[in-house]
Amino acid sequence: MRVLAAMSGGVDSAVAAARAVEAGHDVTGIHLALSRNPASYRSGARGCCTIEDSNDARRAADVIGIPFYVWDMSERFHEDVVEDFMDEYAAGRTPNPCLRCNEKIKFAAVLDKALALGFDAVATGHYARLRTGADGLVEMHRALDHGKDQSYVLGVLDQRQLRHSLFPLGGSTKTDVRAEAAQRGLLVADKPDSHDICFVADGDNAGWLREKLGERAPNHEGAVVDDATGEELGRHEGTYAFTIGQRKGLRIGRPAADGKPRFVLDIEPVTGTVRVGPRERLAVHRLSGVRPRWCGTPPEVLDGPEVSVQLRAHGSELPARVRVAGAERDGVEVELLEPAYGIAPGQAVVVYDGTRVVGSATISATRGDR
Missing domain, CATH: 2.30.30.280 (Adenine nucleotide alpha hydrolases-like domains)
Incomplete structure (x- = not known):
């Protein structure tokens, strides 16, 4: 296959690209330029979005021996991710910009461009696993390393996007990936992981929002x-x-x-x-979701010992009952069998059946009643 490897400049995407080559694919590496003014985004080599990261990605592509290009997605990123982030906070909601980036940029704008150029798939360094189910649909499952699992932020992907995605790291641990990077001579082997929001330069979300929204809110x-x-x-x-x-x-x-x-x-x-x-007033037993995104066939009702939801990128699974709602099937109602705390509208609820990701929705309301 012709594969486009999205290379952030971090160790995970570099090893993912190398594994795609090793699997026999014809691989081209790309780095996404997401800032209209790179100096305004986070500084330092942290694995996403900076000039240093672009240089790290280029060096990794040279070591792997694949062509490398930089794609300017800054305008689309600002409109679909940064502006959305500001609008959501101004409306009193709590968004997840990484999830929105996956939905709107990496697996929409980038994938569409890749397919138009004749590529068959996009490979990334996300920790998740893909397999074909008995019904012929591509299923997404949690990564082998649950501590690094990123299926939550990929829960927005639909079947078309999954059919054109590759996640070469899904069966590996982070320790193994770093060791492999060192063996391959990749200089990013010991590069720190990126945890902060890429467009908030100093990690001070509240300060950044105050600067951007203070005058217009x-x-x-x-x-x-x-x-x-x-x-x-x-x-x-x-x-x-x-x-x-x-x-x-x-x-x-x-x-x-x-x-x-x-x-x-x-x-x-x-x-x-x-x-x-007090904290006890934060307990949530029910929540409603809008704009559902299903990884496969939309379910009617999910209720069983394996059904669970995740409400934060690094949160725990909670057992739940899930029902598709609305005349247009454009809503989701979730009953939590264990209470969750501090859940805000704007966050994503991602639904699992065992390790399989069923889909996701944006939380629109929470309730404390059982």
């Missing part, structure tokens, strides 16, 4: 109030600096009467009100 200032009594406890400069479940930086002048910490329970962007209260 209608809720520039507001009150932090006790959810039980309605008492104003403090003031803030913008709801975009808060997320559901947040404990620190609440701008509260005095401790609660019971001495226990307070957490953000609700964000009202129209009035600028941030409501806080």
